[in-house]
Amino acid sequence: MAKKKITLAVTGLNNTDNPGPGVPVIRAVKESEDLDVRVIGLVYENLEPGIYMEGLCDRIFQIPYPSSGSNELIERIEKIHLQEKIDVLIPNFDAELFSFMKNEQRLLEKGIHTFLPNLKQFQEREKDKLPEFGKKYDVKVPGSINLGSTNQISDMEDKFDYPVMIKGQFYDAYETNNEEQVKQAFYKISSKWGLPVIAQEFVKGIEVNVVALGDGKGNTIAAVPMRKQYITDKGKAWGGITLADEKMMELTRSIIQKTNWKGGMELEMIKTSKGEYYLIEINPRIPAWVYLAVGAGQNIPEALIKLALGQEVQPMTSYKIGKMFVRYSYDMIVDLEKFAAISMNKEI
Structure with missing residues (x-):
């Protein structure tokens, strides 16, 4: 069967010591057996490493920061769409999600599909509202206080x-x-x-994480748990291993079912020595370590694209345990022309 040709736009190509999810998302979709993907990289900075990686993106465009106003960002996307005919857009930064969720319908009318949580889902899991989230959905969360000033x-x-x-x-x-x-x-x-x-x-224990995908109707389409084995000073996983942890999977399925979560998510939890799980954060998007899930047998970015296009996707229930990922940094030698082109023309 011929692969379905699609054009995918992706943000988050900053593969630094605080990596964005863009590069692993692109790597994942390039491995799809059903999709033939043309990739449009959307970047905020002209030194995002994904710009310079050979064979990663077919085109690259610079876009304005969401802080400059949602409208400016969306108008830029619409201009790019006129040239490139984007089928699916996967935003990968928390700070830009609000703009894309708010304009979901506007983008869809132009033919650009997304698969994102709705505003209610997005807002109720925000870090400053986590205690209420825990009460509402019967999940243990650490105590927290919102500080508006150092007087508190x-x-x-x-x-x-x-x-x-x-x-x-x-x-x-x-x-x-x-x-x-x-x-x-x-x-x-x-x-x-x-x-x-x-x-x-502060909850003492081992930090464990789950990358998951909800279909918006309460079903968990994919979920892979891992333990960070090496953590950078920014708290980012630089190595991790997939786990067999049914309790963690049950908790993930329960949260997705109760919230009707739509799109990718990462649950960050602490497992205490007593075997209790505390939810410390929900990231409302695919995390940067998603390629571990792909390596363990669940291609989450591919499934997300299919859901965005309205296709039926069967839940993936198994994954390989004991699969590891190890990140490394790598010096690319690039020509100044590319840097100059993105700096001056805002596109390559």
Whole structure:
């Protein structure tokens, strides 16, 4: 059977020490047996490594940051669409999702399909609302306080013992051991991601994660759990291994069923020595380590494209246990022309 030809636009090509999911998403769809994918890379910065990787993207376009206004971002996408006829768009950054969710219908009318959570799903799992999420869906979550200023640090100290995790709304998390460290983390995060800054109770245990895909009707289409084996100073997994963990899978299926989650997600949990699971974060998109799931037998990006196009996708229920991924950095030698082209023309 001939492969279905599609044009896919992907963001998140920053494969640095804080990697975006774009490159592994593209690698995954290129392995599809059903889809023949032409890839349009959408970048914010002219030094995102995905721009320069050979054989990754067919075209590259620079797009404006969502902070410059959703309308400007969507108009740029529509202009690119006139040239390239995008079938499916997979955004990979938390900070841009709001713009794409809000404009889902507008994009669809132009023929650009997405498969994203709705605004209610997106907002109720935000880090500053996690305690309410835990109560509503019967999931254990660590205690947290939303800090609007450093004056609230004493309230936080009344409630939690050190260490305390200090987190940004979208990204960044720091383990702090005293008031001075809390202040440093607060200023660092608030200047970058705004307020509130979240102070979260520290739960001792092993960090485990699940990458999953919900169909929007309560069904789990894919789910693969892993344990981080090597973590960078930014808290990113630089190595991980797939696990056999039925309890974690049940928790994932339950959250997807109760929320009717639509799209990719990553559940970050702490497993305590007593075998209890605390949900510390839900990332509302495919994570950067998704290629491990592909290697273990579940091609989540491919399934997401099919769902976006309205195709029937059967749930994937098995995966290989004990599969590992190890990241590495790699120096690419590139010509200045490419850098100049993306800097000046905003496209290659």
